[in-house]
Amino acid sequence: MHNFVKFVHKIKWKYARKMWPLINNDWIILIVLGASVAVLSFAVDVAVSALNKARLHLYTTAAETNIFAGIASWVLPIVGMVILSMIISQRISPYAAGSGISEIKTILRGVVLKEYLTLKTLISKLIGLTVVLPSGLPIGKEGPFVHIGGIIATLWCKLFASISHDDKNQNYYVEMVAAGCAVGVTCTFGSPIGGVLFSIEVTSVHFALRNYWRGFFSAVFSAIVFQLLGILTSNYDSVKTFSPTEFSLKSPYALQELLAYAILGILCGLFGSLFVIWHKQVCVFITRKKFMKTMKEKCQYIYPLTVATLVSAITFPEAGGSVTKSLITSKNILDELFSNFTWSEAPENSYQLNIISQWSHENFSIYYALLFFILYTFIMSGICITLPVACGMFTPVLLIGAALGRLFGELLVIYLPNVSSLKIVPGSYALVGAAAFSGAATQTVSTAVIVFELTGQIVYMVPVLLGVALSIVIATYMYPSIYDVGIYLKRLPFLPNLLPTSSAVHKVCVHDFMLSDLKYLTLQSTYKDIKDLLDSTKKMRTFPLVDSRESFVLIGTVERRDLELLIEQRLCDEERRKVARHCKLKRKFNCLNTMHCKTDTASLTKRDDIDDGGKSVKILIDPDDGKFSHCDENFKSQIARKNTLRAKHFYRKKGFVDKRYT
Incomplete structure (x- = not known):
């Protein structure tokens, strides 16, 4: 077996x-x-x-x-x-x-x-x-x-x-x-x-x-x-897209509407850049304001607690929940914004009635509801993604863009109903707005493809690509993408993108901005040289390290904070007192060794100061004041009374060895 x-x-x-x-x-x-x-x-x-x-x-x-x-x-x-x-x-x-x-x-x-x-x-x-x-x-x-x-x-x-x-x-x-x-x-x-x-x-x-x-x-x-x-895990018999739409495949839009789609793309580019700027200002306020730093040091839970309480107060169903859509998920909100009918018209079935009732309010119309939803998501998402939790920002910008496009399309139906012979579909403007706004915030064209795949239709491919292209042009001209801003705020090492060839930067040479009188360190530099270098250059953060003043072979660089820490450790008042005390002890020890103080056996010896004749010096050092005294026959009992552990630590720190412990 x-x-x-x-x-x-x-x-x-x-x-x-x-x-x-x-x-x-x-x-x-x-x-x-x-x-x-x-x-x-x-x-x-x-x-x-x-x-x-x-x-x-x-x-x-x-x-x-x-x-x-x-x-x-x-x-x-x-x-x-x-x-x-x-x-x-x-x-x-x-x-x-x-x-x-x-x-x-x-x-x-x-x-x-x-x-x-x-x-x-x-x-x-x-x-x-x-x-x-x-x-x-x-x-x-x-x-x-x-x-x-x-x-x-x-x-x-x-x-x-x-x-x-x-x-x-x-x-x-x-x-x-x-x-x-x-x-x-x-x-x-x-x-x-x-x-x-x-x-x-x-x-x-x-x-x-x-x-x-x-x-x-x-x-x-x-x-x-x-x-x-x-x-x-569902009751569906086939694959279902993330947010399915039911746009007409036959004559979906008129040629005149391309101008409206272009205007929407430009608006999304402007508001997308404003969203990135708003998010950056919130981050700067949180990380660089003195009272915010003090608050985080005292209690790091105050800021997330405040933001969470504010969001819960705004989204409370009996208060602002009807306009913030706090009782439905983001996916359902996106489905409603992409719906293929006009909200300002009378509903034809229970599905349309349900959506209109979700966005209507007894005190204001659906247009104000859309506007309030855009403002809430715009402001609060820029704040919430600064919380120290795992979170993303792509879904909020999709919702903002879709709501902005829906509002644009609904207003177009009211004020320009006869812009073409075909019926205007506000849901198509929501589709273009979602792709264009997210493209402006991230500065990526692929958001158009993502929108095509999550809706399952490409009948509005040309309007979506047109809106995304124009929004990215505007956003690139105004501000970096939200991910590049995150790299800048977190101070991550990063190489910036190359500027276009038409930029005047390509005509600038290295000697136009390089420092000619550069301060440096050598392998022979002393602490005094480092101290003088730090005092004379207040703004330099990094110093080059070369082999010598003659060869100037670059070895590497040294950070300013490392040099400051080194100087603080070596040249502080306490360290200078220790060095001075050690030099004083060494001089006294050498003096005693020269006098050939003969004893039977040595309890304490200096490693580098034993004479050639094998003779050593027997001394007693007080750990408190560092004074010398000659030893007598009661040496061990005196050491015991002086707290053996403190004496042993003191001797080893000063370079002496107690032979009783070796």
């Missing part, structure tokens, strides 16, 4: 060794990557949906009791979810906070950021995102899942490499992280083509075409698994 087991194991390992080269292949890794990210994304969606239903059920049950119970059941879960997500991000991995696209963009440009692609960050990101999304804050999951896709790609590559004992270079990991980014976008909206293009535009300046098939192959398998999971 034992021989049979050995034979089975031998056969198993023999075939395993033969099969491993086939398994350890990029194709297999990409399939596993796409499937694993799809499963995680679907699990997060299911958990978020369940938690959101539980939160709304708690409110409806408590609101039937009295108004105060309703307020408490609405505010406390929102605040609790935000605080819990913040605690998870801080305790497990602080690098999980925020979107993560800015960091991924930096990593894909060759910068090594430690701890951003680890298992701890993955766990923190997944749990924190699952907790904070049901709170109802105007945030999304696309950015965090781009980060999650990059982490999972790195972990799978390291696992396969460790099993096969194959050391991959850094470029290989970067290429797989790029594929993981495409998978992250795909699992959010079910758009493999848009996900690949978006990952290329957002994360790369110069993209290697050899990486294109990796992202596309993995994204396709990710979309298949994600949609199959949706079919298996």
Whole structure:
């Protein structure tokens, strides 16, 4: 029996060794990557949906009791979810906070950021995102899942490499992280083509075409698994798009409407840039204002607690919930904004009546409701994505753009009803607005492809591409993208994009802005030289280190803060007193050694000062004042009375050795 087991194991390992080269292949890794990210994304969606239903059920049950119970059941879960997500991000991995696209963009440009692609960050990101999304804050999951896709790609590559004992270079990991980014976008909206293009535009300046098939192959398998999971857990018999639309395929728009679509694209470019500017100002206010820094130092939970309370107060159903749409999900809001009928007209069926009742109010019309929704999402999403929790911003900008386009289309129906012989469809303007506004904020053309895939129709392909192109032109001229602003605010190492060839910057030479009288350090520089260098150059942050004043061979650079720390440690008052005391002890010891003080055995000796005759000096040093005295026969008892531990520490620190302990 034992021989049979050995034979089975031998056969198993023999075939395993033969099969491993086939398994350890990029194709297999990409399939596993796409499937694993799809499963995680679907699990997060299911958990978020369940938690959101539980939160709304708690409110409806408590609101039937009295108004105060309703307020408490609405505010406390929102605040609790935000605080819990913040605690998870801080305790497990602080690098999980925020979107993560800015960091991924930096990593894909060759910068090594430690701890951003680890298992701890993955766990923190997944749990924190699952907790904070049901709170109802105007945030999304696309950015965090781009980060999650990059982490999972790195972990799978390291696992396969460790099993096969194959050391991959850094470029290989970067290429797989790029594929993981495409998978992250795909699992959010079910758009493999848009996900690949978006990952290329957002994360790369110069993209290697050899990486294109990796992202596309993995994204396709990710979309298949994600949609199959949706079919298996729902009542649908076939694949359903993220936000299906029912636009007419026959004569969808008139040629005259292209001007209106172009105007909408320009407006989205302006407001998209304003959104990025608003988000940057909020970040600057939080990170650089003195009282905000003081507040964070005293209690780091004050800011997220304030924001969560403010959001819960605004979105309370009995207050502003009717215009902020706090009782329905972002997906349902997007479906209603893309609806294929005019809201200002009488409803023809219960479906239209339900949507109009959602957006109408007894005190104001649907136009004001759309305007209030745009203002709320615009202002609060710019604030909420600054919270130290896992959150994204792509879903909020989609909603802002769709609502802006819907308002534009509804007003066009009222004021220009006869602009063409065809009927104006406000939902098409919502479609163009969603793509154009998100394209302006991210400065990516692939948002148009994402909108095509999440709606399942391309009948408005020309208006969408026109609006996106014009919005990006305006946004690029006004301000950087929101991801580049995030890199700037986080002070991540990053190479800026090259300016166009028509710019006058290309005529500037290095000698036009270089420092000719540059201060430097050599290998022979003393502490005094460093101190003088720091005093004479107040604004320089980095100093070059050269071999010598004659050769000027550059060895490296030294940061100013490192030099200041070195000077503070070496030349502070306490250190100078220690050095002076040590020199005084050394002089006295040398003096005693010269006098040849003969003793039987030495208890304390200086390592470098034993004379050639083998004679040593027996002395007693008081640890308090450092004074010398000659030893007598009661040397050991005197040492014991002087606290042996303190004496031993003092002697060793000054370069002496107590032979009783050696």
